[in-house]
Amino acid sequence: MDALTMLFTVLRLLLAGVLLMAAAGKLRHRQAQVQTLAAFGVPAALRPSLAWLMPACELAIALLLTLAVSAWWGAIGGAALLALYTAVLAYKLQQGQRPSCNCFGQQQATPIGAATLLRNSALLAMAGALLAAGPAYGHAPLWPQLAAAPALSACLAVMLLQWWLLHHVLRQNGRLILRMDTLELRLDGANVQPLHALDTQPRGLAVGSMAPEFALPEIGNGKPMTLVRLRSGGVPVLLLFSDIACSPCAELAPRIDSWHRQYQGLITIAVVLRVDAGQQHRPRAADACITLLQENRQVSGSYDALVTPSAVLVSAEGTIASHLALGSKEIYDLLLSTVPQIYENREIAA
Structure with missing residues (x-):
């Protein structure tokens, strides 16, 4: 040949x-x-x-x-x-x-x-x-x-076997992750804290410190949005840090829009999305949450939020109101723990 x-x-x-x-x-x-x-x-x-x-x-x-x-x-x-x-x-x-x-x-x-x-x-x-x-x-x-060519045939057979094994290992890994998530939810429901969490250091900026200001273009109109404008409604701001190449972030996006619609007026939700330079985006729906674009993680870095997805709560006064939440579960827990406090504060004010 x-x-x-x-x-x-x-x-x-x-x-x-x-x-x-x-x-x-x-x-x-x-x-x-x-x-x-x-x-x-x-x-x-x-x-x-x-x-x-x-x-x-x-x-x-x-x-x-x-x-x-x-x-x-x-x-x-x-x-x-x-x-x-x-x-x-x-x-x-x-x-x-x-x-x-x-x-x-x-x-x-x-x-x-x-x-x-x-x-x-x-x-x-x-x-x-x-x-x-x-x-x-x-x-x-x-x-x-x-x-x-027995050697070539054997190599192809081994490659097929490896592909089959890898496929089943990935599926098994997915099942294990689902079981671990279920176990964590049960532990949370019973107020049982994992041992490794006892030594976990708080992440992100110190609670009570001033939140760094920023000005980023908003998807849909390109106009700069600042933290001051986000706080102008007099309610806390949940800043979510995302990345265009992050698969968990893409899976979380529809839930974020759902939270925005559900808690609108109680909390302002804004996504800080890292994108590639010059990348275009189609217009967001009218009922979608605010999405801001950053190219070089300058805002994420100032909030010590380089891991995505992650989130931090900023008070209406402009101070850091929570430690950094990592992953969809911690972000959802942060949101659920914040909304009752807002209701309680409004009742006290009334």
């Missing part, structure tokens, strides 16, 4: 493997695939059909790539499919949108970005190289080559 034939054989194997894993992920997590289609703006009537059609196309293309006589047709199908995927990704990014995607069978949905576009472009280039060879090129049959 000459060097060019070896190169094309490797490209066919890589493309077929990637498409096969992508199809398996979509079929295994079909509901997640429907949610991904919804995030990309696909009409509801088309989502169920596309959730089946997309993995079916990927499986068919993977099969065509493994057969020497149909490798060129597989390259055509792969190039067309990858070009479509890449065009949709590029369009969404150009619009400043970053919907979450379980791209190519990955375990957890993550927002798309430049890395996603680069990966698709590399796969598209691989399919283009196979396509450029033309229909007359004599591709080497894969199955006889694998049978004649």
Whole structure:
């Protein structure tokens, strides 16, 4: 087998493997695939059909790539499919949108970005190289080559076994995390404090110190928003620190908007979101909470809140009113402990 034939054989194997894993992920997590289609703006009537059609196309293309006589047709199908995927990704990014995607069978949905576009472009280039060879090129049959190369076959088998083990380890890890969360909730309900929490040092700025001032552009209008303006309503301000590349932050975002609607008038909720330089964002809904943009963590750093998601409460007088809360659970606990105090203070004032 000459060097060019070896190169094309490797490209066919890589493309077929990637498409096969992508199809398996979509079929295994079909509901997640429907949610991904919804995030990309696909009409509801088309989502169920596309959730089946997309993995079916990927499986068919993977099969065509493994057969020497149909490798060129597989390259055509792969190039067309990858070009479509890449065009949709590029369009969404150009619009400043970053919907979450379980791209190519990955375990957890993550927002798309430049890395996603680069990966698709590399796969598209691989399919283009196979396509450029033309229909007359004599591709080497894969199955006889694998049978004649026991070491290569063994390596592929080991890789498949490792992928299967990793998949199940990640699932088991997810189940353990859910059980630990349930256990922590039960301990909290019984007022039992974990031993490791006894030695935990308070995080963030000192309670009672003056909250650092800032001026950041607001999503939707681009006008600078200051802490003074946030406090102008005479209620405490919950500052939440988030990051555009943080998956837990993306999962927490809908709950933050829900809290904003539920406790509006009692507490002002503002998200300080770190974004990449020049990144665009689509307008926020009218009932969404205030979202401010920072590029280099200057505000997060001044509040000693470089871990995301995290939150701190600022009093109506402009002082730090809580230690830094880390993670969605601590943030929610901080919110729930603050609202009753506001009700109590209002009753005393009345």
